[in-house]
Amino acid sequence: MAQAQKITPRAKDFSEWYNDVVMQAELADHSPVRGCMVIRPHGYRVWELMQRALDDMFKATGHQNAYFPLFIPMSFLAREAEHVEGFAKEVALVTHTRLKATGKSGAQAVTPDPESALEEPLVVRPTSETIIYAMFAKWIQSYRDLPVLLNQWCNIVRWEFRTRLFLRTTEFLWQEGHTAHATEAEAEAEARQMLGVYRTFQEQWMAMPVITGRKTESEKFAGALRTYALEALMQDNKALQAGTSHNLGQNFAKAFNVQYQTAAGGLEYVWNTSWGVSTRMIGGLVMTHSDDNGLVCPPKLAPVQVVVVPIWKSDQEKSQVSGVGGQVKAELERAGIRVEFDTRENLKPGAKYFEWEAKGVPLRLEIGPRDVAAGQVMTARRVGGKAPAKLEGIAKTVTAALEEIQAGMFKTARDRREASSIRGVTKQQFIDFMKGAGGFAYGGFCGSGACEAEIKQQTAATVRVLPDPDFRSPEAPKTCMWCGQPSVAEAVWAQAY
């Protein structure tokens, strides 16, 4: 356990605060490899809980997991023109396969063996459309082979320059769904379905409210027909893209010759979708809920949901509170609650509170001699609020409290987002809003890339999405808030991570 350090207040420096929260909660650490992070056990456990929930949802919607190679032949990337352009500036390239000794010592002791140079360099996957659709071409012959509904959990490498733990790292972990369908309508339905799965997960598990919608041409995935995304608003009023789902059309099918024989005997290209969420979500979780005391984690994704802290002075008191604490722990475990009983002797209760708060444990149960005598424990919620609770039926009480905390966190975050949203903006309001506190600005949009570019250049804001019906303003805007031309769609702008 590292020394406890003071966390920089959010109000002072949001970026420092974020870094402090991640480090103090021991979610992740910087590694000796530029831009690559280490996900520590506490952070990895959050990822495992995320994976389990998402994977269940993927399987419930008919998807199977598979695994495709880390390496992609350089020429594969080049087959889809937009795709290679989108990724050319950020790919790690493997060019050699052996080391040879130099005769020098220390860091210079070895060097790539020139004789091991590869004929064709390999790209470390920045995403797997190309290698996966090359395999689809082998597996898909007939309409009977469709749909193909696959997903893979894996690591991804994109050579990023300004990196930040979880939010943007050279290597990250994610899942990427890849599907093939007989018709455009089926592919469209799949892309929309998975966007819905992500929304359910982010709202109900992460307690993170999101806006869903379509990306503009300038923000869509390199090689996609249409990109849908989920956007969340962080506590600094900057948007975080929390996931994407793409209708890829027949772009990759044509590049990799993925054709199928129709029932009528004709030959058609398949329609693909791909969709992904990553460890970036952990950064979103941190920036949505946490405070100046550290991580605040929604109960459904908390590695430890409840910590029981015994309080004693004499040995007799210690034996009393330890006995009751052990019983409480066992009872909560039987109810399927993730609980720790912190019996460390070299730490005072206050120091324990401090540590578990930094780690985001949603509920603390304190048990002192007077509590034992009264047949109760003191409950303290990470989000605020202390109250005694009867020992009798403690598992039920705790389960209800965790559900209440989960629901409350979502409501708090949604209220905060709404308080930082402005609808039906005029150009001047928009400029002032983006210069000021910032947030989500809803307004009419003419659909032109020129307006988008000008807005980005003047305000650093981008169109996050053209929102889905659930999120649109009651009254459709008539003109572009920037240029005054007729609006083709309402848009949501924000400065973004």
Place this chain on the structure above:
Amino acid sequence: MAQAQKITPRAKDFSEWYNDVVMQAELADHSPVRGCMVIRPHGYRVWELMQRALDDMFKATGHQNAYFPLFIPMSFLAREAEHVEGFAKEVALVTHTRLKATGKSGAQAVTPDPESALEEPLVVRPTSETIIYAMFAKWIQSYRDLPVLLNQWCNIVRWEFRTRLFLRTTEFLWQEGHTAHATEAEAEAEARQMLGVYRTFQEQWMAMPVITGRKTESEKFAGALRTYALEALMQDNKALQAGTSHNLGQNFAKAFNVQYQTAAGGLEYVWNTSWGVSTRMIGGLVMTHSDDNGLVCPPKLAPVQVVVVPIWKSDQEKSQVSGVGGQVKAELERAGIRVEFDTRENLKPGAKYFEWEAKGVPLRLEIGPRDVAAGQVMTARRVGGKAPAKLEGIAKTVTAALEEIQAGMFKTARDRREASSIRGVTKQQFIDFMKGAGGFAYGGFCGSGACEAEIKQQTAATVRVLPDPDFRSPEAPKTCMWCGQPSVAEAVWAQAY
């Protein structure tokens, strides 16, 4: 679904047979990247079931999962002399981070941008001791921080030349445990404990009998003090190393300066262990149990444990057997059994049997109109044996059958291994044995590398392990079976994968 093809008989060409079984069961496929495989959904599901069982065991023994970078600075590998020597000839090296357009078309359209050359090339991890112990140096200060008990599930790259699906591929999936301890005795106990966990898993889940023991100096892990391994005998009487557990001593602690303050105030290097098993185990599972009809999978790791196949001629019969089949499926699912109800109309029952046999489903339930009338189903085991079973209590009957199949498969494999083992060999017996059918040869060993080298050169056999007490012959050999000098330990030799 690919066209069903005939599987090459084991007796004709074991290597072709293996490849056919893997391909027909749709466990894996070759990819366009040299030496890299695609793990298809059926194979990946086996891996997921393996992961779940092992992960539970790791957590039950106090380990936590974490994730460390894919890339390792080239100089890190060089810090431990034996380690770099062991891996220098098989590492993928990342040297550039951008592509640039060449102006040419097709496969030559892009090339690594020379301006993006890295100052220090990065090694794609062939194993993670160096990067993990560099982090341990940051996290471990005092004896209070020990032990550190971590594990990571990840992909690994070793540039292999002769590759085979699952058995030896350039990229593979594995888990690697990494621990740090205050004393040599604790590290030794940990390395032995994890060897035991692997043995339990391989015997009880994979139904694959293994011999455990210590590796000789020439076969130990590059950088380890001692390596322990599990060795299984495949149906062609070649050994497969199915897992390893290393006591690394203080070698890496010294190379990466991982020191801790003792309770007495002194400064000591930690003692490390590392241990791993990989997707190679799937190859071991295939070669232990399968037959000329395809995969035979132990029930505990079978993606589909039971397939229900309805048999009908008329529409009335179809409705009858479908109703009963659906009920059976629901009842088995409620009992936690992984079951498929194969209602495809365009395939005859015989074609379905053929397909599910190739995929290794342990138990088939056939339901025809006469079965419905008699209140029964016909059960057919993948390992052989047909018998009717009453519909009443079918879940209980099936559960018992699956347990019996699991236990029977282990016994069959162990009996086969013992029938292919020879104990107390003389030199001439050994030579004849290795020229003939082959298998595990137990005999006295002088401990010299010279004998090992000569044996390998003349018979292609290597010391698989110096066996643990559980596997030693009742009478300890007195002399080396090869040179006649005094024996220092019994050894088990075999030709190996």
